[in-house]
Amino acid sequence: xxxxxxFGRIIQGCSATLTMRLYALIAAGFFALLAALPLAxxxxxxxxxxxxxxxxxxxxxxxxxxxxxxxxxxxxxxxPAAIAFGEQxxxxxxxxxxxxxxxxxxxxxxxxxxxxxxxxxxLGEGDRNTPTVLNVRYHRWFGWDGAQDxxxxxxxxxxxxxxxxxxxxxxxxxxxxGDTALACGYRQAFGQxxxxxxxxLMIDLGKALAAFQETxxxxxxxxxxxxxxxxxxxxxxxxxxxxxxxxxxxxxMGKGNCSLCHFxxxxxNGEFHEIGIPIVRKSGGIDWGRYQGIKLLRxxxxxxxxxxxxxxTQATAQxxxxxxxxxxxxxxxxxxxxxxxxxxxxxxxxxxxxTLRDVVRHYSEIDLTQLHQAHxxxxxxxxxxxxxxxxxxxLKLRDAEIxxxxxxxETLNERAPKRFQRSAKVxxxxx
Numbered sequence: 001x002x003x004x005x006x007f008g009r010i011i012q013g014c015s016a017t018l019t020m021r022l023y024a025l026i027a028a029g030f031f032a033l034l035a036a037l038p039l040a041x042x043x044x045x046x047x048x049x050x051x052x053x054x055x056x057x058x059x060x061x062x063x064x065x066x067x068x069x070x071x072x073x074x075x076x077x078x079x080p081a082a083i084a085f086g087e088q089x090x091x092x093x094x095x096x097x098x099x100x101x102x103x104x105x106x107x108x109x110x111x112x113x114x115x116x117x118x119x120x121x122x123l124g125e126g127d128r129n130t131p132t133v134l135n136v137r138y139h140r141w142f143g144w145d146g147a148q149d150x151x152x153x154x155x156x157x158x159x160x161x162x163x164x165x166x167x168x169x170x171x172x173x174x175x176x177x178g179d180t181a182l183a184c185g186y187r188q189a190f191g192q193x194x195x196x197x198x199x200x201l202m203i204d205l206g207k208a209l210a211a212f213q214e215t216x217x218x219x220x221x222x223x224x225x226x227x228x229x230x231x232x233x234x235x236x237x238x239x240x241x242x243x244x245x246x247x248x249x250x251x252x253m254g255k256g257n258c259s260l261c262h263f264x265x266x267x268x269n270g271e272f273h274e275i276g277i278p279i280v281r282k283s284g285g286i287d288w289g290r291y292q293g294i295k296l297l298r299x300x301x302x303x304x305x306x307x308x309x310x311x312x313t314q315a316t317a318q319x320x321x322x323x324x325x326x327x328x329x330x331x332x333x334x335x336x337x338x339x340x341x342x343x344x345x346x347x348x349x350x351x352x353x354x355t356l357r358d359v360v361r362h363y364s365e366i367d368l369t370q371l372h373q374a375h376x377x378x379x380x381x382x383x384x385x386x387x388x389x390x391x392x393x394x395l396k397l398r399d400a401e402i403x404x405x406x407x408x409x410e411t412l413n414e415r416a417p418k419r420f421q422r423s424a425k426v427x428x429x430x431x
Contacts, residue, residue, distance in 0.1 A: 058253070059230065065220075090212055127350070150302075155209035156206035169201075183431065200308075219418065222413075223408075248404035251405050252409075266338075268337040276362070276392065291330045339412050366393070366395075
């Protein structure tokens, strides 16, 4: 997985078409190499009829949970006291400008840490769908447009957004310094009294929020059991996987080529692609996606090239340093992970598609005229330069095949989801 993440970051600056072709070339070379290696899971005459290539495609979507290391850019990543403080902040409405909404207003634990709405609603209605924060610790870019390159900056952004929490640095800082419990939580997390500089204190809150969100990971799925059974050549156990889901997996990883973007343990390459979804905002104007996100990322004083990165070598910033503001990034949006995907409707960056079946049908019958719409809008010199070729082509799946793909996607839901309960722990150390 680490190799794929590294590869994805390196090519972030490439054009959309070149990026997709590079993925295809790398994948082809990767599988050719594996074909020359012994693989216990490739059994002659296995009862499921899987060939060697299908087995290798299945195996690259695991294992789960995937390995993870603490975030070098965040000095309190993985620290228990910071996790506890971050949880406290996540559910704290007083941090908002009105004292009425919190992070959990949109990221509702009982709704898969999203909100089930087409567009997010907090102090006002936003322009984009609320993504889940589950498995966010594995991400390399944050937000539908990747306007943040780290989780702590992404955690700060809603605090200052007028449509979300509508706060200011001064408002947030006053609450933390003036509230005994919050000030105590800060001391436990960071080993000192709350920072005297408002912006520094706010960034520290973002880092505590990030530490908490890093703990939110989905459980194992029916697909994981199937994948691991195939890996150990246990065909009896593998045969328990539903036949409809297996047919759907073969389409997803075969002729559908969905795993070109949705690969790895998270079922996502973590990058950005154009998928033919309308880009006109409900509130008016155009959502330029990754193109605008790169502009915002470059301009942000909270990115990994800035002074708030706790990794003083800034090795964590190497991919931010090389991103390219190319015209091909118009209309590109982040490829979401697919774990628990059946629980995150509606879909796409603006909630344009209501059900999983709608999503599969969209790709089956994709309208290529919806791709690269940027050239029809005025206001940016690059808009005229967007190419019109695409790796996406209508799949023309039969209704039964669409049902099979949906059945496969439903096996990516965690098998035994844990009900989140707020921590009852009280910080016993004296502040």
